[in-house]
Amino acid sequence: MPSSTPPSTGRAQGLEQSLLDAIRENLLPDLPTSFAIDADLFSAGLDSMGIMQMVLLLEERFTCTVQPADLTRHNFSSAAALAALIRGTAAAPRA
Amino acid sequence: MTAGARQSQAFPFTPSDGFILALDGLCHRAWGGCLSASTEIEIEGSPDRDKLSWLAAALPRRLPLLTAELCPAHVPLRCPCWVLRPDASVEPLPLAFHRLGSVAGDEEVVDSVEQLRTRLLRMPLHVDGRPPHVRIDVARHAHDRWLLIITWSHVLLDGVGIELLVRSMARLWQDPHEVLPDHLPLEPDGSAWQRFQDSAAVGKFFFKLSGKHFPSASQGRIVRGAPLHFVESFSAGESKRYAEALRTVGGDLMTVFFHAVIAARAHRALLHARGIRRATIVMGVPAQLRPKTSEGEPVIFQNHMTMLYYVLENDELDDVTSACRLIMRQNVEHLRNKHHLSFSAFLSLARHLPGRLMLRLVRWQQRGELVSLFHSWTGTFARGMDFAFGGRVLNGFHIPGVSAPPGSGLFFSDCQGRKAVVLSWVDSCLNSDEVAIMRKQWRHDLLGETSP
Numbered sequence: 001m002p003s004s005t006p007p008s009t010g011r012a013q014g015l016e017q018s019l020l021d022a023i024r025e026n027l028l029p030d031l032p033t034s035f036a037i038d039a040d041l042f043s044a045g046l047d048s049m050g051i052m053q054m055v056l057l058l059e060e061r062f063t064c065t066v067q068p069a070d071l072t073r074h075n076f077s078s079a080a081a082l083a084a085l086i087r088g089t090a091a092a093p094r095a
Numbered sequence: 096m097t098a099g100a101r102q103s104q105a106f107p108f109t110p111s112d113g114f115i116l117a118l119d120g121l122c123h124r125a126w127g128g129c130l131s132a133s134t135e136i137e138i139e140g141s142p143d144r145d146k147l148s149w150l151a152a153a154l155p156r157r158l159p160l161l162t163a164e165l166c167p168a169h170v171p172l173r174c175p176c177w178v179l180r181p182d183a184s185v186e187p188l189p190l191a192f193h194r195l196g197s198v199a200g201d202e203e204v205v206d207s208v209e210q211l212r213t214r215l216l217r218m219p220l221h222v223d224g225r226p227p228h229v230r231i232d233v234a235r236h237a238h239d240r241w242l243l244i245i246t247w248s249h250v251l252l253d254g255v256g257i258e259l260l261v262r263s264m265a266r267l268w269q270d271p272h273e274v275l276p277d278h279l280p281l282e283p284d285g286s287a288w289q290r291f292q293d294s295a296a297v298g299k300f301f302f303k304l305s306g307k308h309f310p311s312a313s314q315g316r317i318v319r320g321a322p323l324h325f326v327e328s329f330s331a332g333e334s335k336r337y338a339e340a341l342r343t344v345g346g347d348l349m350t351v352f353f354h355a356v357i358a359a360r361a362h363r364a365l366l367h368a369r370g371i372r373r374a375t376i377v378m379g380v381p382a383q384l385r386p387k388t389s390e391g392e393p394v395i396f397q398n399h400m401t402m403l404y405y406v407l408e409n410d411e412l413d414d415v416t417s418a419c420r421l422i423m424r425q426n427v428e429h430l431r432n433k434h435h436l437s438f439s440a441f442l443s444l445a446r447h448l449p450g451r452l453m454l455r456l457v458r459w460q461q462r463g464e465l466v467s468l469f470h471s472w473t474g475t476f477a478r479g480m481d482f483a484f485g486g487r488v489l490n491g492f493h494i495p496g497v498s499a500p501p502g503s504g505l506f507f508s509d510c511q512g513r514k515a516v517v518l519s520w521v522d523s524c525l526n527s528d529e530v531a532i533m534r535k536q537w538r539h540d541l542l543g544e545t546s547p
Contacts, residue, residue: 049382049435051348056430068345068352068420076348 013037015086019079022057037079051076062086105176106160110439111398113446113453115249116165116175120450121498125521126321128219132495133212133246134257136477140486142233142241144192147484150268151231152187157267157275158260160396161188165224165250174446177251177397189230198235208236209326212244216322216496220248228252229260243484253398254473254493255383260395265483293440296432300404305460307406309377310366312524313502315463320522322496325530327516327537334514337541344419351472352426355380355405356418357540358470358505361518363412364536365503365529376407376467382435401439403429404466415540458500469497469504469519476510492517499524505537516541 016037023041024031027050035044046054054076058064064086075085108116119130155161162185163177192202193211205211211234221228228248235241247257266273329337344353359376366374385399405422412418429435445453457465476491477483491510494517497503502524506517516537518530525533538544 047383048348048351049384052426053430056427059427060431068349068416068423070346071348071423072346073348075346 015083016079019062019082019086022061023054023079026057027053035079037083039078041076041078042073046076054082058082058086103181104179105166106163106178106397108175108177108446109397109399110442110446111253111400112250113175113448113450114442115253115398117450117454118498119248119250121317121454121500122322122496124317125319125499126217128217128322129221130249130496130498131216131218131220131246131322132249132254132257132493133215133244134261134493135212135245135491136243136261136483136488137490138241138243138484138486139489140239140241142192142235142243143485144233146268147231147233148187148190149271150264151190153267153271154188154264155185155226158263158395159185160251161229162186162226163228163251164226165221167224186226189227190233191230192233194235195237198238200235202233202235205234208234208242212324212326212494213322215244215246216324216494218246220246221250240489241486249398249496251396253400254381254471254495255385255393255399256395256397257493258477259393261477261483262480263395265480268484287444290440290444294437294444297434297437297441300432300434301460304377304404304406305462307375307377308462309375309406309464309467310371311464311467311501311503312362312365312520312529313499315458315500318499318502318521318523320499320524323520323522323525324494324496325518325534326492326494327518327534328490328492329514329516329542331513333542334509334512336543337514338512340415340541340543344416345423349419349423351380352419352422353415354472354507355422355470356407356412356415357507357537358468359405359407359418360412360415360540361505361533361536362468362503363409364532365525368529368532373409374467375409376412377464378405378407378468378470379403379466380405381471384435384439401435401442403435403438463500465500468501469495469506471495471506473506473508476508481511490515495519497521505533514541 020035020037028045031044055066058066070085075081115130122128122130159179160177162183163179166176166178168175193205194200194202196204215232228251230246232244233241234244245257252260263275267275341350341353355378359378363374363376379402381400382403383399384401385393387393403426405425407418411421473493477488481488488511490513492508492515493506495504495506497519499521503520508515518533
C-alpha cells in the first residue's frame, strides 16, 4: 500500500492520528502536531532503537504482533504505512 | 565550541565511557596499549598531502575534545572526566604517509596494507590519558587509489561518533570555514538512589544469567597478547549473495538481528571445534542513546551506548531464520522491561567505581566471563557520502579492537553496497585454524558456500 494512499474512512483516519499521538508521546516528542500521516518518520528522527520501540508500541497499544517479514523500512516509514500494517494490508506479506 | 574559545572545562564520563575505560584497562594489561579501533576509507585518485596536513592541524582547534586529558577521579564530579586545560598546547593530529612498494613515491614503504593495519592498531593512544587520542594515516595502495585510516581511542569515541567525526572532517575539507558542532556537556543524571532503583530490572536479568555457563574465546582468562584482526571485504558479486541471505530472514530492518545470529554461529563453530558441544552464547549488542546538541546535531565525542543482551542456547542457533526471530523477540522483551535504560542506569552508578573493581565484580558474578563475544553491526558506512577528501569513496569499514575476556569479536558493515566482515581477537585467544573455522561458517551463512 503506497504511503500516500489516503485513508478511506473516518475510523481509519483515527488510527493514523492515534499512531502519530503514540509516536509523539513515546518516541519523537518534537513531532509537530501538523505532521502528516504520510510524512516520513525516518526524516523526523525515527532510528533503529525507535523502530523496535515502535514494535513494542504496536503490540501493547494496537494489539498488532509484528513478524520478521513485517519489519521493513516501508512499513515503518509513516503513520499511514503503520496503519496499513495494523490492518493487515501492508505490501509485505505476513510471515 | 569554536576555535579560540579554549576554557578550562570538565566533561564527565557518560555511563558507557566508564565501562569502556574498564575494558581499556584490560587491553593495557594484555599488551600495554589501549582499546583502539581503526576506520578505513578507500578513495579514488591521489591524496592531497598539503590539505590533509592542514586538516590534521585544524581539527583539534575546531574540536577541542580531541585535545582533552582524561582525569580518572575528578573531585567535584566524583567520576572520571575529560578535562580541557586552557594552558595546554594544541598539537596537530599525528599524520603519516605510506605506500606499497609497487606504487611510486617518496612516502614510507609498507609491505602490505594488512601489516600497516596491524602496526597502527598496536600504536598506543592516549598514553596516561593525554592526547593524541586519534591519529591519521594515508596509504597509497594503487596508482589511483588510497586509504584514509583513522585510528582512534574507544574511550573518547564510539562507532557512531567516529562516523560523525569523518563527516565533520569531510565538511571541513569542502569548506575550511565550516563551523563544526558544539559538544553537549552532560547534565547530572539524578540521584544515586534513583539510579539504583532504575538499575533493578537489569540486575534481575544478570542474576538469571549467572546460572548459565557461556564460554568465550579467552575462556574467561585475562590474557597477554597483542590485537589481531582479519578483514573480509566482499566483492560486488559476493555482496549480492550476502544481501540475498539477509532477505530470507525477513524485512530489511532485520539486519541487526541477522548479523547477531551470524556472529553467534561463527563463535558456536569455534566452541564446537574446541569440543564444547552444548554452549550457551551470550552477546551484548550495543544500542545508541545518543543526545543532540542545541543545534539538533548528534554529539560526536564520548560513548553513548547501552547494551542489550541476547542469550541463545546451542540448539537455538541451528537455523538462522528461527534464531533471528528469537533474538527479535528478546529485543522486544528487553524494551518492554526497559532493560536498555536500566543497564544505562547501572553503568551510570558503576562509573564511580575503579574500572578494575567493576570488572572484577562482573566477572565474579559471571564465572570469569563478560560475554561470549563482542559483536556489532556498524551499519551502512557514511551513508550518502559518495565523494570525500578529493575523490570518490569506494569502500569503508571499521576494525574494532577487543579485550580479553571475551577475547574475540565479529563485526559487520556495508559501504556503497559492499559488505565487510571483521574478526578481531587478542593474540593467543584464537589460532589460525580456529580463524579458518569461523570464516568457513560465516561464508556458509552469508554466501551459501559448502556446509562447514
